[in-house]
Structures are given as C-alpha cells and as structure tokens.
Amino acid sequence: DQQVKQNSPSLSVQEGRISILNCDYTNSMFDYFLWYKKYPAEGPTFLISISSIKDKNEDGRFTVFLNKSAKHLSLHIVPSQPGDSAVYFCALPPRGANRDDKIIFGKGTRLHILP
Amino acid sequence: KAGVTQTPRYLIKTRGQQVTLSCSPISGHRSVSWYQQTPGQGLQFLFEYFSETQRNKGNFPGRFSGRQFSNSRSEMNVSTLELGDSALYLCASSPQLAAEQFFGPGTRLTVL
Numbered sequence: 697d698q699q700v701k702q703n704s705p706s707l708s709v710q711e712g713r714i715s716i717l718n719c720d721y722t723n724s725m726f727d728y729f730l731w732y733k734k735y736p737a738e739g740p741t742f743l744i745s746i747s748s749i750k751d752k753n754e755d756g757r758f759t760v761f762l763n764k765s766a767k768h769l770s771l772h773i774v775p776s777q778p779g780d781s782a783v784y785f786c787a788l789p790p791r792g793a794n795r796d797d798k799i800i801f802g803k804g805t806r807l808h809i810l811p
Numbered sequence: 812k813a814g815v816t817q818t819p820r821y822l823i824k825t826r827g828q829q830v831t832l833s834c835s836p837i838s839g840h841r842s843v844s845w846y847q848q849t850p851g852q853g854l855q856f857l858f859e860y861f862s863e864t865q866r867n868k869g870n871f872p873g874r875f876s877g878r879q880f881s882n883s884r885s886e887m888n889v890s891t892l893e894l895g896d897s898a899l900y901l902c903a904s905s906p907q908l909a910a911e912q913f914f915g916p917g918t919r920l921t922v923l
Contacts, residue, residue, distance in 0.1 A: 702853075739815070739901050739914025740854070785854060789911070798844060798867055799903075799912055803853030 699723060700786050702802035710810050715773040717805050719786030724767060730799070731760060731771050732785040740785060744771070773807075781809045813838065815904050815915035823921045829890040832918045836883050836904030842866075843885040844912060845877060848899040857900075860885055861907070889920075897922045 701720045709715045719729070727748040732740035746753040746760045746769065753760050759772045773780055786802040816835045824830050836843050844867075845857040856869040860879035877887040883904075889896055899919050903912035 737820075737899070737919065738916050739903070741914070742911070798856050798859055800856075801846075801854040 698802070699726075699800050700788055700802040702784075702786055702805050704805050705803070706806040706808065708808040708810055709776045711778060712775045715771075715776045715780065715807055715809070717771040717773075717784050717786075717807065719769050719771075719802055721767050721769070721786075721788070724764070726788055728789055729760070729762065729769055730787040730789055731758075732787055732801070734783045734785065734804070743784070745789075776807075776809045778809050778811065781807055783807070815902055815913055817900075817902050817915040817918050819918060820916065821919045821921075823923065824892050825923050826892055826894060828892050829888065830892060830920060832887045832889075832900055832902075832920070834885045834887070834902030834904075834915060836885070836902075837913055840904035840906050840913075841883055842905045842907055842912075843879055843883065844903045844905075845885070845887050846901040846903065847871075848901060848917070849897075854901070857887065892922045894922050896920065 699722050730745045731743040733743045734740040744755050744758050744760050746762050751762050757773055762769045783804045783806045785804045788800040818833045842861045844859040846854045847857055848854050857871055858865055858877050859867040863879045874890045879885045899917045901917045902915045905912045
C-alpha cells in the first residue's frame, strides 16, 4: 500500500501562473517530507523539505504547505517558468515513522509549463 | 567533489540476456541504493548496500541482484531480461544508512 500518494500523473500550467502539486500520506506520525525534481535522463535532485512542526516552508519561488489534519502537503511554484517542466516527487526520508531505511517516493507528477 | 556516476548511460539488450550496471558513489559515501523508474510506477526501491552488505531489499524478483565492493562501488545485475525491465535505473549514495541520498544520472535500459 502506498504511503505517499500523488494522484495527478500530470499537470499543465501557463508560464507565469502558479503551479500546485499535491501529495497525500497515510500515517499521521510521519513528521518530515521531501520534494524532489527530476528532469528526463537525470537523477532526482532535492528541492525543498518541510517538518511537521511547521505548516509552511518557503524557498524562493517554491513553497511547501503541510496540512497535518488532512495528511496532505502541496508544493506551490510561483511564478512558473519553462525550466520548471519536470517530474516532481513527494517523498518520505528514512527516519521517524518511516521504519524503512530508505526514501519512500510517490509516483510523481509531470509538470508541463506552457509558453 | 564529484557526484554519483553511473555507467553505461544507455544500454539496449534483447529478451533473455543479462545486464550489469555500475555505480560509483560520492567519495566517502558508504551506502548505495538502487531504484527503478518507469512511467507507470514512478521510483521503486530495488535494494541498498552498506559496507558490502545488502541491508534492504525491495519487492523485485530474484533476477535482480547486486553487490558492493570494498571501495563502495556497486553493481546491479539483471538476468533473463524481460520487456518490462525497460526502465531508467538510478543509483543513489549517502554517507551512511538512513541519511540524505544523492542521485546519479541513471542508466536507461531498453529491452527489445
């Protein structure tokens, strides 16, 4: 059973507008979340994280919001740029309630930024 | 510091053949993990090696195997290739178990 779920396989957004990528998780004890960005033929690169002691973390154009009661997090990209076209993975690091000694990834959402 | 390197970057094989992929971790990193990425399944964990020992294994058949050498370099082997094995295989290294992982560029395997 998937512990992190990204229910939208793809998303298209106009350049300059806001991109919102969503992720749901199953265990309310998870306390730290990661977002990775992946271009074709490259490995994933770390983008931004959030701890459960916060409900928001911001880094430039990227903001991640955490709604603990809904077990939901979202990544906002404002404004969206062509270089943001990539696959975005929500992930759980190997710590805390994630008892596996490995990162657990969602299936990813492919973001297309339209000119 | 050089990043994680994987060789080869691209590989074409036919069904029934076997393949070996190689990963060199970041210098000083002792943990190497392997992932398979396909369009439908996202990133799926294959296995993790630490100090030449397999520490974790994902839900893949026995055709998928790996090993780690004393210099932390790792190889992954897939025997009796099937069409469904076509994927991007990613290697990630970390300084120790349960630490942040750094990914290589991947090996694109195509099985015909």
